[in-house]
Structure formats: structure tokens, C-alpha cells
Amino acid sequence: MTTEEKPNWYPMWKNLKLDIQKHDQLLGVLPEIYEEIYIVSQKNRPQGMNFFEFVVGDIHGIRISELVKAQQEGKKVVATFCLYIPDEIITALDAIGVGLCGGTNFSNFASEGLLPANTCALIKSSLGFGLGNICPYYQLADLIVGETTCDGKKKCWEILAKSKPVYVVETPQCKDRLQAREHYLAELRALITRLEELTKKRLTAENLKAAMEKMKKKRHQLKRVYNTRKSDPVPISGKDSLLVSQIAFYDDPDRQIQMVGQLADELEKRVKEGVGALNKGAKRILISGTPMAIPNWKLHHLVETKGAAIVAEETCTGTRYFESDYNIKGNTVEELLEVLADRYMSINCACYTPNSGRKDDIKRQVKEYKADGVILYTLSFCQPYDIESIGLEKDLKEQGIPVLSINTDYTSDDEGQLNTRIEAFLEML
């Protein structure tokens, strides 16, 4: 099977003749996409991006060796797909958490026949990565922890469970209710029991507190990077910043604290010196919507190659990942779990009803990041975000905020149409 028989992702895929079912060939492909799609047209990049470039170029290299070594030493690898599964609990039990996802359609062949055609690209891609044995992170996972957010993911766990141990956390649907908090807490306790069985470790107030401190520091460094994007000129492109967030999901947290921290130092210096990755006065765009998993850089590429700057992403691969914070208060596991529950349930995902907090987040971020306009980004067939985008578009426009709604997938089929719409939107700002 060649890529020519498959839907294209970006035009370069048409020229690649490789057997996409062969994992070793795929290892060489990601850096190639990265070179062709990612690097092109990026200027005046921060030096600190060298590390992140290395990590994405080596996506199946050093980190995978580290995970293999850790497993040989008795540690467990726990894979998750959603922000509502607390990294703190996994880390406290001395396991390694990796956020899995899928940002390309080259893995779809492996999920064909298992999912309806009108399934969101992220689910198709993620399942394909797992079932097609393409992604070594799936292969290494000792346990996959799913959740009951959207319907597509709920059904996806049943399919994945045929080939991997899967545990599903029942996340609540109406988070504003008191019983939703109690339910989430009960689900976290059940998750802890499952993870304690897996790791043969016990969750204590001490190890949980230490993990909370680590995750807090990691998110703080990402927040520093995002804060620098509030300046004009932006010291880092949206594309680079997105890559930094994407890598945060699978790289070692201690290394992330160090390397994202170093990048933030450099960006803060750039801000003081007025150094930009895009021109001063460039149109400033806030993206809001569905997550963008590696190597989904499509929208950032299309917007920033037109000279505009993406200044923030109100997505799970953006501000939703790090904005909610906590004060680490409490001396018992129960008290700390309550702090965690409040932190996680304050993330505003469209899978909740109602989800009015997201609208407030977008309006606040438009001000904070001085955005000239908002692009509402929805992966095709993602009903929760698709439906929310209609009301959001109307509401933001009424507030005088220019909005462009984009519904797309991982193919390049709509690239011409998107270019026209984005150009018209930027001209209008």
C-alpha cells in the first residue's frame, strides 16, 4: 500500500512512495514533514527552539529509549488522551504519563472499517496510530486511560481494549453541579486504585504533593512562554509555540521545566529588546477550538505564511493545558485530591454542558493577547466544538470581535479554499 492510494495530507505526501504500514519507513517521514512543512518560511527563530526541533525530529528516538529503560527498571508507562486525567496522580505513583493523540491522516488506514467515515480526524488518527503499530508510545503503554468526554472517544476505548489494557475514567457531563465534583473525586479514587495495582506503589500525601509541585512548575514555564506572546512584535511564532506545547505532552517533565524555562528566559529578553519572530504590527490572531496534535500544524502554517501572527491557542494544546492553577494546600491525600479536582474541573471543554466558561476565556484572552481577530477551529465531525462554534461566532461578533470559523481535517483538500478565506479575513482586520 502506498501513500498515493491514501488521502493526501499535504501535497508532499503525493510524492512519497513508501509502504506506510512499515514502521521503520515512517520513522524517517516525520522529520521530513517537519522540514518541508514546519521550518519553511519561519524566520528569526529563538535559539531555544533547537531543543524542541531536536525532540520532534527524534520523536521515536531518545524519549522512547528512556521509556524502555524505565520499564526495564520496573516503571510503568500510562497513556492518556485528555486533559481531565491528572498527570499528578500518574507521576506520584512513579509511573510515566504520556499524552497520546493523532495529528495526521497517514495512520487512518489502520482504523478503516472500524469507524464510520464521519468520525473526527483526531480519533481516526489516534486509533490508527495504535492499531497500525505505528506509534511506539502506544506499543510501550502498560495501560491506556480513557475518559467519557465525547461519544467518539467513548466508543474508541472499546475498540482499543481489544488489543491493550484500557481503563476508562467516567468524567462528568454537567460540571457545575455539586454531585459532578463528588463524582469526579470518586472516579479519581477509582483511578488511583487501578494505578496502584499496576505500579505496586501507594499514593501518599507526600508523593502526591511532590508531583503537584512538579506539574505546577512545568505549567508555569509554559505560561511564561505564552505571556511573551502578548507583546508586539511576538518573540516567537505561533507555530513554534504550538510545537512547544505539543512536546509537553510526552517529554520528561523535569527536562521540560528546564528547557521551556530556558526558552522563556530567551523570549523575555527578546521582548525587552523588541526582537520579533514576525513583524511588529502583524495582525494578531487567537485560535480557539479542538486540540492540534503533532504533526498538525496546518492552520498555523496557513495563517503565519500570510504574515499574521498567531498569538495564543485557546485549545487543549494551548492555554487550557496550563492556565488553571492551584495552591498546594492540605496534608492528606483526600485534601490534595480536592485541590486537583477543582483545578481539572475548571478546564472549559465543549464536552461539558453548559460550557459558558469557554466564551469568557476567549473574550479575556482576546484582551490579554491583544488579538485583532479569532479563528474558531473545529475538526470536522467534532460535534461538541462544531455546535459551540455557531453560538460563539454570533456572540463574539456582537461584541465587535472579528471571527472566522474554520471546519477542517488533516487533508490538504481544502487548502485553496482555506487560503482564500484566511486572506480575506486578514484583509478585513
Ligand code: BJ8
Ligand atoms: S478536554 S478537547 S482533550 S475531550 S476533537 S476527540 S472532542 S470529536 S479531544 Fe478533548 Fe479532553 Fe476536551 Fe481537551 Fe472528541 Fe472533538 Fe474529536 Fe476531541
